[in-house]
Amino acid sequence: MKKNNDDLKDLYRLIEKQKFKNENDLKKFLDSLIGKPIPEPNEENLTQIEKAQDLVEEAYSLPIREAFKNVEIALKFDPDSIEAYEFFAKKQISVDSAIPYYEKAIKIGRRIFGGKYLENHRGHFWGLHETRPFMRCMFAYADMLYLKGQKKDCISILEEMIELNPNDNQGVRDQLMLYLLEQNEFSKFEKYSKLYPDDGGAYTHFNRALYSFKNEGESENSSELLKTAIEENKFILPMIISSKLQTELPEMYGIGDKREAKYYVVYAQRIWQQTPGAVKWMMKFRFESK
Numbered sequence: 001m002k003k004n005n006d007d008l009k010d011l012y013r014l015i016e017k018q019k020f021k022n023e024n025d026l027k028k029f030l031d032s033l034i035g036k037p038i039p040e041p042n043e044e045n046l047t048q049i050e051k052a053q054d055l056v057e058e059a060y061s062l063p064i065r066e067a068f069k070n071v072e073i074a075l076k077f078d079p080d081s082i083e084a085y086e087f088f089a090k091k092q093i094s095v096d097s098a099i100p101y102y103e104k105a106i107k108i109g110r111r112i113f114g115g116k117y118l119e120n121h122r123g124h125f126w127g128l129h130e131t132r133p134f135m136r137c138m139f140a141y142a143d144m145l146y147l148k149g150q151k152k153d154c155i156s157i158l159e160e161m162i163e164l165n166p167n168d169n170q171g172v173r174d175q176l177m178l179y180l181l182e183q184n185e186f187s188k189f190e191k192y193s194k195l196y197p198d199d200g201g202a203y204t205h206f207n208r209a210l211y212s213f214k215n216e217g218e219s220e221n222s223s224e225l226l227k228t229a230i231e232e233n234k235f236i237l238p239m240i241i242s243s244k245l246q247t248e249l250p251e252m253y254g255i256g257d258k259r260e261a262k263y264y265v266v267y268a269q270r271i272w273q274q275t276p277g278a279v280k281w282m283m284k285f286r287f288e289s290k
Helices: 004-018 023-032 048-059 064-077 082-090 095-112 115-121 129-147 151-164 172-182 186-195 201-216 220-232 236-241 258-273 278-283
Strands: none
Touching: 048 064, 048 082, 064 082, 082 095, 082 129, 095 129, 129 151, 129 172, 151 172, 172 186, 172 201, 172 258, 186 201, 201 220, 201 258, 201 278, 220 236, 236 258, 236 278, 258 278
């Protein structure tokens, strides 16, 4: 039985081969597939790029030595396989060894998706299936730049991602706005707050409280924003003021739960603790978080 992501992959490949003239033709084609299984492509008809993609995808389920052989073969089919360099990066044991692979992947992506492609599709990246490995690599690379202390470069990458995909399906803005606060880039923080005015969740509410505290100190406004943030997720405040650093990201989380708290605190704890007076201010509200 095929997995759902296999069906999606086959559908994307099928669509790419149709060369539709307009959206109406695409809609008619998709309507014709309703209620029918997605036809599997004949392996003989796969392009070199598609063969490389399949080899890298298969590598994730193989023992490491076989996996690396798969990906090396993939690069022979497609030397510009971003997925292959992403795989190698993920399998490295250190940030320093992973960074060159992400840099290679991003360099390829900027070349492939630059020029006319960028002119035609700027603002719609991620919505285009072929750009997703590139965007994943940019996000991972930004994280590593931050860990290396290259915070301005990290911010630059995240801002580029927002420009490429304002819909921000990856949630780039959450970390971007937090890092802007850390760097006291308040005008940029305000810019993205206006760009995403309806955001909710712990990230948004605690970031707003931190922004207000940095600008106003213990004002009535900042205190109200912190109370609202605590109501959004009561687990975050005790974690932020704790001497124990949170370092492990949960695989998933729900709004208002402990896993969401851990996700935010992994990124935000040091920033809050390094803001003069912030922890002392937060401790005044610690009983409201219980």
